[in-house]
Amino acid sequence: EAEVAQSPRYKITEKSQAVAFWCDPISGHATLYWYRQILGQGPELLVQFQDESVVDDSQLPKDRFSAERLKGVDSTLKIQPAELGDSAMYLCASSKDTGSGYTFGSGTRLTVV
Amino acid sequence: EDQVTQSPEALRLQEGESSSLNCSYTVSGLRGLFWYRQDPGKGPEFLFTLYSAGEEKEKERLKATLTKKESFLHITAPKPEDSATYLCAVRRRDDYKLSFGAGTTVTVRA
Numbered sequence: 001e002a003e004v005a006q007s008p009r010y011k012i013t014e015k016s017q018a019v020a021f022w023c024d025p026i027s028g029h030a031t032l033y034w035y036r037q038i039l040g041q042g043p044e045l046l047v048q049f050q051d052e053s054v055v056d057d058s059q060l061p062k063d064r065f066s067a068e069r070l071k072g073v074d075s076t077l078k079i080q081p082a083e084l085g086d087s088a089m090y091l092c093a094s095s096k097d098t099g100s101g102y103t104f105g106s107g108t109r110l111t112v113v
Numbered sequence: 114e115d116q117v118t119q120s121p122e123a124l125r126l127q128e129g130e131s132s133s134l135n136c137s138y139t140v141s142g143l144r145g146l147f148w149y150r151q152d153p154g155k156g157p158e159f160l161f162t163l164y165s166a167g168e169e170k171e172k173e174r175l176k177a178t179l180t181k182k183e184s185f186l187h188i189t190a191p192k193p194e195d196s197a198t199y200l201c202a203v204r205r206r207d208d209y210k211l212s213f214g215a216g217t218t219v220t221v222r223a
Contacts, residue, residue, distance in 0.1 A: 004156075006156075031209060033209075033210070040215065041215050041216075042117070042200055042202070042213030042214050042215050042216055043157070043200075043211075043213050044213070045210045045211070048209060048210060050209075055209065056208075056209075056210060091156050091157075093156075095209075101147050101149075101159040101162050102159065102211065103159065104149075104156035104157045104158070104159075105156050106155050106156050107154075107155065107156045109154065
């Protein structure tokens with residue numbers, strides 16, 4: 001069964017350091033999403049790509065977060081500098097079309113100390 | 114703004130004790146309502162999509178139903194392996210993104 005690949009699975013970083021997460025969506029899925037899930041809450045959308053273009057980044061804290069999907073396949077989410085409040089699970093998901101449910105990856109658990 | 118409220122926050126069940134989870138939503142122009150299962154430390158796993166009031170879908174011991182204001186996830190004769198957090202999400206007709214509720218954490222004791 002096709003999967004969304006994410007790495008690393010876990011990341012511990014110090015406050016003010018830079019951190020990056022990688023996502024490889026299911027082959028053929030044009031739409032890619034980055035969500036953030038704080039413990040005890042539901043996921044919240046950070047950024048959505050259609051191919052290599054950003055469709056929605058209205059909830060992305062652009063002073064410290066950036067996301068790219070240069071060739072319309074895999075994607076990188078970066079935080080610089082990291083803050084204590086950024087500790088969360090960062091989830092990547094992809095979908096084939098608007099009528100389908102997303103397929104999520106296993107996520108990256110970020111702890112900022 | 115879309116609102117999704119799930120209740121209860123947590124549910125403890127004895128094995129075989131059937132129950133229901135509630136998802137109340139407010140959205141302009143519902144495209145679909147989604148149910149996901151999430152195990153600790155993992156990403157959400159897709160369960161169902163419901164598109165219109167009156168629709169029902171089943172998978173093993175789970176059955177999801179939809180009205181114009183809420184959705185229910187019924188768990189029939191649950192087993193310990195059904196223990197997880199169940200997330201509800203909605204998608205508007207004019208948007209791709211999902212808006213999630215906070216989830217219901219279900220614990221099934223043997």
